[in-house]
Amino acid sequence: MTDIEIGGIYRAVAMDRDTPAALVLVTDFDEATQSLTVNLLSPDVEFGSSMDVLLSGGEIGRAYDLLAESDIFGYAWVVQLDRRLGGVDAQVLDALAALRDDEAVDRPVAGPPVVGRTDPRWSFKLEELKRLESLTADCTRELFDGERVASIDPNALRTPSTAAEIAAFEEFVVELVEGVERGTTRVPAWLVDMDDELVAAYRGVGLYNALRLLWKLADTTDAPAAPQLANASFEFFQEFQVEIAASAGHSSLWLLGRSTDIQGPIEARPARTRGGRLLQVSLVSASERVAQHREVYA
Incomplete structure (x- = not known):
């Protein structure tokens, strides 16, 4: 909504x-x-x-x-x-x-x-x-x-095919670099551990160096135990992120994404865990720098 x-x-x-x-x-x-x-x-x-x-x-x-x-x-x-x-x-x-x-x-x-x-x-x-x-x-x-560290939207990692998508992906990578430096964004290593076919597709559109930069930014501290990740779809990756967030006791998940995929600076979307629990997925546009802070009153 x-x-x-x-x-x-x-x-x-x-x-x-x-x-x-x-x-x-x-x-x-x-x-x-x-x-x-x-x-x-x-x-x-x-x-x-x-x-x-x-x-x-x-x-x-x-x-x-x-x-x-x-x-x-x-x-x-x-x-x-x-x-x-x-x-x-x-x-x-x-x-x-x-x-x-x-x-x-x-x-x-x-x-x-x-x-x-x-x-x-x-x-x-x-x-x-x-x-x-x-x-x-x-x-x-x-x-x-207080503020949570954002992860990345798995759908942002699909291979760009048009000039607009390539520009949006490059913008996304730049914001990732700056977000990691600020400590507001992290790149899960298990999410950017791509198969050979996807790596070849990035080479084909001239974005292999951008992909290498993502690998350098990868955080290996929370490698998941799920063995099926190697052949998973982007949709599965996001479902997996939802389950991880919910199991950690969170009711929201912040994901940095491409500006072309998101309506406005931030777009809130509903998601449910396998157990039926509601969770808010907040997709943050790479073209915006937004602080997740609000003064609240008891």
Whole structure:
């Protein structure tokens, strides 16, 4: 999903298949990390408090009302958005921000304050927090951990056949060299260990020296144990990268690719492991230098 609407109401899915989806309101989008700030929405409007804004069905284009909870917010990956169901205007976004900062709002809140544990809305808020955390824990954890070192998109290693593809590949190699020097990119040795046929194809288009440069940059510290890699397709290589990232506890995978293969500076694509777990593959264009950093708030 590339068209993210700030103020959009979406159905958001969890990274694992066992956690129920939920309705969220997107309040911010960070392109550098391909992550979203979201507030939880609830149809249980009778539990509304002074920290919530009541959204009428007519206002949001739905047949039912929703609570927008200013105090229940977190961070999610772009690929967790399933579909858009409606939206709100800037006044609602301003009201939620004001409530979170304990400032005055220019529209009615959804109810009186929660005054103590005996208030049934206290337990409701705790359950709502757990509900959102089950959706946002993976993304939030990685954002707190900070920038990840990107690997390379296996599809970028296919043999260029046109002038545009050759230029894009050369651009890709230059950014790889600079990325390795900066410590932001690594070249897995097992990924550039090519068969004779592919090496010959690179010779045929005059890119053998570029290929030799990739070999010099190769990192041999994490050679995988899978014996079938020698005859694998590029699609298998990326699936293998997804499995490696997921087994290491990550919910995102950053890959540097050719600019001609990617829509925009970064393109987030969904992938699933063999066990069905969702993972965000963020393809970074070689024509862009993007920092994977975002300031997050607990």
